[in-house]
Amino acid sequence: MSLDSARQAFLSEVAELLQSMEDALLTLEDQPGDPESLNEVFRAMHTIKGTGGVFGYDPVVDFTHRVETLMDDVRSGKTSLTKPLIATLFACRDHTARLVDAIADAPEGESGLDAELAQAGAELLERLGQAEPSSRSAEVLNTVADAEAPKHLPATTDVWTITLRFHRDAFRNGMDPLSFLRYLGSLGEMVHVETLFDVCDEHEDPFDPEGCYLCFGIAFRSDASKETIAGVFDFADEDCDIRILEPDSAHAKYLELLSSVPDERVGCIGELLVGVGALTQHELDRALALQAQESSSAEPASDVASPKRRLGEILVEQGSVKPGMVEQAAKTQEGARARRQEETRLIRVDALRLGHLIDLVGELVTSSAAIRVMADRAQMEDMTEVVDSVDYLVSEIRDNALQLRMVPIGDSLSRFRRVVRDASQALGKEIDLVITGGETELDKTVVEKMTDPLTHLIRNAVDHGIETPEVRAGTGKSLNGTIHINAFHDSGHIVIEIADDGAGLDAARIRAKAEERGLVSAEDSLTQEETLRLIFAPGLSTKAEATNLSGRGVGMDVVKRNIEALRGSVELESELGNGTKITIVLPLTLAIIDGFLVSAGTDQYVIPLSQVVECVEIDAAQTMKQHDQHYINLRGEVLPFIRLTELFESQPQGSDSRRRESLVVVRFGHHKMGLVVDRLLGELQTVIKPLGKVFERLRGVAGATILGTGDIALILDASELAAIANTTGDHGRKRQSRS
Amino acid sequence: MAKTIMVIDDSASLRSVVGIALKGAGYDVIEACDGRDALNKLTGQKVHLIVSDVNMPNMDGITFVKEAKKLPNYKFTPIMMLTTESQPEKKAAAREAGAKAWLVKPFQPPMLLDAVSKLVLP
Amino acid sequence: MTTGAAQSSSDDRIVLEGELTIYTAAETFARLRGALQDRDLCDLDLSAISEMDSAGLQLLLWLKQTCEAQGTRFRLVAHSEAVAAVLELLQLAPRLGIVSDPLTEEQPA
Numbered sequence: 001m002s003l004d005s006a007r008q009a010f011l012s013e014v015a016e017l018l019q020s021m022e023d024a025l026l027t028l029e030d031q032p033g034d035p036e037s038l039n040e041v042f043r044a045m046h047t048i049k050g051t052g053g054v055f056g057y058d059p060v061v062d063f064t065h066r067v068e069t070l071m072d073d074v075r076s077g078k079t080s081l082t083k084p085l086i087a088t089l090f091a092c093r094d095h096t097a098r099l100v101d102a103i104a105d106a107p108e109g110e111s112g113l114d115a116e117l118a119q120a121g122a123e124l125l126e127r128l129g130q131a132e133p134s135s136r137s138a139e140v141l142n143t144v145a146d147a148e149a150p151k152h153l154p155a156t157t158d159v160w161t162i163t164l165r166f167h168r169d170a171f172r173n174g175m176d177p178l179s180f181l182r183y184l185g186s187l188g189e190m191v192h193v194e195t196l197f198d199v200c201d202e203h204e205d206p207f208d209p210e211g212c213y214l215c216f217g218i219a220f221r222s223d224a225s226k227e228t229i230a231g232v233f234d235f236a237d238e239d240c241d242i243r244i245l246e247p248d249s250a251h252a253k254y255l256e257l258l259s260s261v262p263d264e265r266v267g268c269i270g271e272l273l274v275g276v277g278a279l280t281q282h283e284l285d286r287a288l289a290l291q292a293q294e295s296s297s298a299e300p301a302s303d304v305a306s307p308k309r310r311l312g313e314i315l316v317e318q319g320s321v322k323p324g325m326v327e328q329a330a331k332t333q334e335g336a337r338a339r340r341q342e343e344t345r346l347i348r349v350d351a352l353r354l355g356h357l358i359d360l361v362g363e364l365v366t367s368s369a370a371i372r373v374m375a376d377r378a379q380m381e382d383m384t385e386v387v388d389s390v391d392y393l394v395s396e397i398r399d400n401a402l403q404l405r406m407v408p409i410g411d412s413l414s415r416f417r418r419v420v421r422d423a424s425q426a427l428g429k430e431i432d433l434v435i436t437g438g439e440t441e442l443d444k445t446v447v448e449k450m451t452d453p454l455t456h457l458i459r460n461a462v463d464h465g466i467e468t469p470e471v472r473a474g475t476g477k478s479l480n481g482t483i484h485i486n487a488f489h490d491s492g493h494i495v496i497e498i499a500d501d502g503a504g505l506d507a508a509r510i511r512a513k514a515e516e517r518g519l520v521s522a523e524d525s526l527t528q529e530e531t532l533r534l535i536f537a538p539g540l541s542t543k544a545e546a547t548n549l550s551g552r553g554v555g556m557d558v559v560k561r562n563i564e565a566l567r568g569s570v571e572l573e574s575e576l577g578n579g580t581k582i583t584i585v586l587p588l589t590l591a592i593i594d595g596f597l598v599s600a601g602t603d604q605y606v607i608p609l610s611q612v613v614e615c616v617e618i619d620a621a622q623t624m625k626q627h628d629q630h631y632i633n634l635r636g637e638v639l640p641f642i643r644l645t646e647l648f649e650s651q652p653q654g655s656d657s658r659r660r661e662s663l664v665v666v667r668f669g670h671h672k673m674g675l676v677v678d679r680l681l682g683e684l685q686t687v688i689k690p691l692g693k694v695f696e697r698l699r700g701v702a703g704a705t706i707l708g709t710g711d712i713a714l715i716l717d718a719s720e721l722a723a724i725a726n727t728t729g730d731h732g733r734k735r736q737s738r739s
Numbered sequence: 740m741a742k743t744i745m746v747i748d749d750s751a752s753l754r755s756v757v758g759i760a761l762k763g764a765g766y767d768v769i770e771a772c773d774g775r776d777a778l779n780k781l782t783g784q785k786v787h788l789i790v791s792d793v794n795m796p797n798m799d800g801i802t803f804v805k806e807a808k809k810l811p812n813y814k815f816t817p818i819m820m821l822t823t824e825s826q827p828e829k830k831a832a833a834r835e836a837g838a839k840a841w842l843v844k845p846f847q848p849p850m851l852l853d854a855v856s857k858l859v860l861p
Numbered sequence: 862m863t864t865g866a867a868q869s870s871s872d873d874r875i876v877l878e879g880e881l882t883i884y885t886a887a888e889t890f891a892r893l894r895g896a897l898q899d900r901d902l903c904d905l906d907l908s909a910i911s912e913m914d915s916a917g918l919q920l921l922l923w924l925k926q927t928c929e930a931q932g933t934r935f936r937l938v939a940h941s942e943a944v945a946a947v948l949e950l951l952q953l954a955p956r957l958g959i960v961s962d963p964l965t966e967e968q969p970a
Binding site for chain 1: 750751752753755756757759794814815816817818819821823834837839840841844845846847848851854856857858859860
């Protein structure tokens with residue numbers, strides 16, 4: 001077969017493989033987990049990569065390799081196969097076909113990869129999350145490392161000492177030492193070869209003609225690096241003891257290099273030596289294995305662990321390096337260690353362990369609250385003091401434990417650059433994404449749960465919000481649209497704003513649509529804000545047809561639900577023609593908060609302390625007077641308020657006229673409101689327990705907590721309460737919202 | 740006397756490119772499309788090196804190595820496996836069976852020639 | 862596959878033919894050991910060796926060592942190019958008693 005016909009054969013193989021990949025993808029659309037189809041997709045990419053490599057079709061190899069890597073992750077469960085991912089894989093299949101076609105049409109030695117094709121491939125890989133160049137193979141990696149490592153020895157023409165002691169089974173294993181030596185000869189000059197035939201006693205150990213008794217000592221003159229020379233014996237590895245000692249001139253250079261290794265590159269002694277090229281990775285591995293073996297076989301009876309032999313010692317004994325080298329490496333290491341002491345050390349911890357720790361801290365908080373209650377009841381002075389200090393410690397532990405799980409939100413926001421770029425490209429829009437406040441920290445679990453809602457909101461902004469450049473030009477806006485994501489902390493919460501300067505929401509159309517869907521009746525009068533909020537209602541999509549990017553099943557109602565599940569809230573501002581701003585407010589953590597305990601009627605409630613502005617005593621009569629409006633005049637400021645006993649229909653205690661009530665002023669975002677309660681019970685650490693499904697629709701409540709007494713208190717959600725309070729003082733509406 | 744290398748891979752195009760490269764370097768080449776085909780073609784002639792893929796229909800590379808090691812005329816013939824970095828367990832199994840050399844796919848002909856010539860010079 | 866056959870020619874040389882490799886090592890070893898019995902001169906003719914690998918070379922080294930041990934005189938009287946290439950690579954020509962340039966009585970096929 002000529003090279004040409006081989007190429008033809010390759011093309012038809014590719015066509016077959018891509019066909020079976022397509023079939024498998026179609027199956028996967030219906031049965032995402034089907035292992036056979038997953039394998040099929042993997043195999044197609046894998047085989048095309050392998051064969052393409054032989055032809056030197058690098059673009060094909062690069063591309064298919066990354067798709068293969070992804071499929072490997074999918075097979076192992078590391079990545080889940082979503083619908084969009086399947087769609088992307090279809091595109092990848094097509095792209096592979098295009099790449100191969102381009103190569104087939106290109107003149108000999110050219111890849112046929114033009115800028116457009118390369119760009120298309122890069123985008124696909126970005127969508128796959130495979131944009132980072134990953135290692136194609138060990139070989140490739142090594143080559144790159146060699147090329148990029150100026151630390152490696154400059155050429156020296158000097159004599160290396162190589163000793164090879166082949167094992168008895170070497171011939172039987174298919175090794176022919178002569179082959180290695182012939183190959184070695186191609187890298188330099190064999191100045192001297194000493195062949196040792198190592199049969200001692202014919203009687204004790206009769207000569208076996210199929211056994212190998214050969215040893216070689218070679219003086220070898222070459223400019224090659226130690227790694228290259230060692231590479232000659234790669235395959236002899238298991239059947240031969242190999243020692244390669246550098247020439248004296250190289251030895252001096254290694255020493256010099258060792259003393260000039262920058263601190264951040266100083267690892268352990270072995271890595272250091274490998275790093276400057278004085279030691280091969282294999283030699284190091286062998287020494288480490290020996291070290292481990294020695295220490296494990298050491299006297300287990302003795303209490304004191306028998307001193308582990310130092311690695312350097314083993315390396316010298318193995319003949320891998322000369323003693324002076326180890327000393328210099330040790331010196332370099334010592335110096336770096338001293339300098340590095342103050343630097344922060346990072347440890348990676350399993351998220352599950354952290355989660356468990358935080359759960360335990362939660363239990364600790366509850367228990368310490370119980371102790372506090374008992375101490376108070378016993379009225380023992382000194383015990384109260386102890387409880388105070390325990391409380392303080394517990395709250396410190398709690399804060400520190402929660403802090404462990406805090407991550408900057410920026411890392412997860414930056415992935416949206418890709419989302420925006422891909423999506424805007426697909427729609428022919430010019431969009432700049434501006435991210436500010438990326439350093440703002442919040443709980444990792446919250447970050448993870450926010451990815452989907454944020455993606456949806458951002459796609460919405462790209463898809464429906466920002467207009468095409470033509471439209472924008474017509475309205476006098478700059479051609480480039482801007483989406484601005486901003487994150488910041490506000491009173492114990494994190495606020496994420498997503499603002500676009502696009503078309504804005506058309507209240508009239510939303511209204512019309514809502515009426516059409518029967519969500520509101522024509523008679524209802526709604527404020528602008530209320531009308532806009534209708535887009536969070538299930539089953540309302542203002543865009544006539546769903547596009548590829550958004551509007552596929554997941555609607556704004558799901559976004560809102562996801563956010564509310566995190567005890568957060570979402571608000572919407574929009575001006576027709578001028579853009580939309582969505583504000584998401586989330587608690588920093590899902591687990592434990594500082595709370596403020598109050599009682600109303602027979603029940604107790606916890607208000608997140610971060611939301612409490614102030615507490616005022618109020619004259620019962622004063623509020624009664626204004627009962628109809630549910631507004632109070634607080635130092636000249638008009639404040640809506642809710643009486644908790646009324647909201648939760650709790651039995652008031654005592655007669656109305658004699659009751660003294662307190663007003664707790666809470667703030668949420670830019671809303672401020674009052675909560676009328678019977679008694680203020682003070683601060684406490686609150687472990688948030690989610691409410692079950694039954695209470696899912698209960699508005700104004702974020703969860704429950706167990707008090708030190710064993711009683712249960714509801715945790716109030718100020719944002720929802722604010723919404724309730726703001727819907728004027730209409731009782732009917734309040735009832736309705738609770739149903 | 741030219742050295743003979745057997746190339747086993749289910750991709751005909753891979754075989755032929757490898758074949759062209761090896762012949763160009765001065766080796767004789769025998770091609771086989773899977774392990775079974777390879778066993779059928781090992782009929783007593785001298786083979787200095789076998790280069791075999793791992794994943795193949797009919798008979799995979801690891802089974803082939805085990806079988807070849809039983810043949811008196813080929814039990815000492817070195818075998819180089821074409822593996823991928825994503826299959827460490829396959830590599831271990833092939834090593835256990837008696838394969839001694841490795842080449843990671845995808846490779847280009849020069850890499851193959853380099854690896855082959857460590858075992859058999861033309 | 863041809864085996865390295867050992868024959869005694871008229872002038873009492875030991876002649877090996879064909880390939881001298883791991884595949885023929887056991888058989889050749891058995892013949893050589895037999896041929897060494899009661900022999901005080903071992904003239905080895907390797908001019909018909911088509912191929913020699915490390916196992917073959919090792920056999921030569923064994924033969925020489927054994928001859929020395931039992932007081933037999935060992936001489937490599939003729940060798941092919943295949944043998945010469947190996948001896949040259951390992952710089953073994955002097956050790957195996959070849960002082961002159963490698964003589965190639967026969968060109969290998």
